[in-house]
Amino acid sequence: MGGKGSAFPRPDAADAARLPEAAEPDGGRVWLPLNALRAFEAVGGRLSFTGAAAALHISQSALSRHVGRLEEYLGCRLLDRRAQGMALTAAGAALLPVVADSFDRIEETMKMLRRDPGHAGRVLKIHMPPTFLHVAGLTLLAEFRRAFPGLPIDVSSSNGIGLPAGRSVDLAVVFDRPHLGDAIRDPLWMVSQTPACTPEIAARAEGLDLAEFLRSTELLHVKLEGEPYSTFWSVYARHNGLDIGVQRGLAFESEVLAVQCAVAGGGVTLVDPDMFAADIAGGRLVTPFPDTTCASGFGYYLTVHPDDMVDPAVALFRSWVVRRYTQAPSDDPV
Structure with a gap:
């Protein structure tokens, strides 16, 4: 398919003949119909044979034959071809992201080798929320780099609950509520919260009960994507039976910014007294009502897709981080 110089190499007759085969004769890796998978990725991502054929510079009929052979090889339909348009079947929806991610990784590694043929390694992409990165992640990454200096790491950071949207990462520390899902989630830090402020502001608490103090003090909030800005203060007030009017004050994108304002x-902001132990020990913050500390309902989880655990670099980082947190004393954020 396609002439000389085509972006999509033409398979020979043996390629089509081998599609039904389950494995190589020597019993090694299962043979993969790469051209057919590339065709399916192009069609499935666009839900259009016309668009996919134009992108790959091949004919629609050739593209259709490849997808059809892949469906025959798998024994199931990947695409529903309807009069009103095309849609992925359940099998197609399961296969498409795996195929796309695999081709992305191959392409990335090949580009890296073309830039530096002597460097056969890979870059490990890690995502961390800003607060975790600032308080614990930077130290964690520095220790890991000292232990494994030969593994390049690309670190990204953004606010939000759960996995970062629209980002391709190998592992992510996510801020989230406990829940079950497809990803492997190792709990690193379950976040508690207690009011914290400067010693000068805390001095106003003398002679006041908790509710009176909070009603008379500016509340500092940490925003969560898709949640009311007063979520944390609402949880804290409900836990302690307080009527303090949480719909007021200043709201920030991250806990680090709220703490800096405090x-x-x-x-006054809500902090995890262990995570911000250095600020408390240094006298920059005090917790005037430590007995009112409660769970926030959120935690930090190291998250990885099960399919990525076959990657030695991913498995290495995960096992190292989990072991580091398992062995760390309870008052040490990393």
Whole structure:
């Protein structure tokens, strides 16, 4: 299929003949129909034979034959061809992201080798929320790099609950509620919360009960994507039976920013007393009502897709981090 110089290499007759085969004769890796998989990725991603054929510079009929052979090889339909349009079947929806991610990784590695043929390694892509990265992640990454200096790491960071949207990462530390899902999630840190402020503001708490103090002080909030900005203060007030009017104050994109505002005397924020132990020990923050500490309902989880666990670099980082947290004392964030 396709002439000389085509972006989509033409399979020979043996290629089509081998599609039904389950494995190589020597019993090694299962033979993969790469051209057919590439054709399916192009069609499935666009839900259009016309668009896929134009992108791959081949004919629609050739593209259709490849997808059909792949469906025959798998024994199931991948695409529903309807009069009103095309749709992925359940099998197609399961296969498409795996195929796309695999081709992305192959392409990335090949580009890296073309830039530096002497470097046969890979870059491990890790995502961490800003607060975790600032308080614990930077130290964690520095220790890992000292232990394994030959593995390049690309670190990204963004706010939000759960896995970062629209990002291709190997592992992610996510901020989320406990729940079951397809990903492997290792709990690293379950977040508790207690009011924290400067010593000067805390001095106002003398002679006041908790509710009176909070009603008279600016509340500093941490925003969560898809949640009311007062989520954490609402949980804290409900746990302690307080009526303090949480719909007020300043809201920030991350806990680090809220803490910096609190250190500057801007008000009172909720912190995990262990995660921000250094600020408390250094006197920049105090927790005037430590007995009111409660669980936030959220935690930090190291998250990886099960299919990625066959990657030695992913498995290495996961086992190292889990072991590091398992062995760490309870008052040490990393």
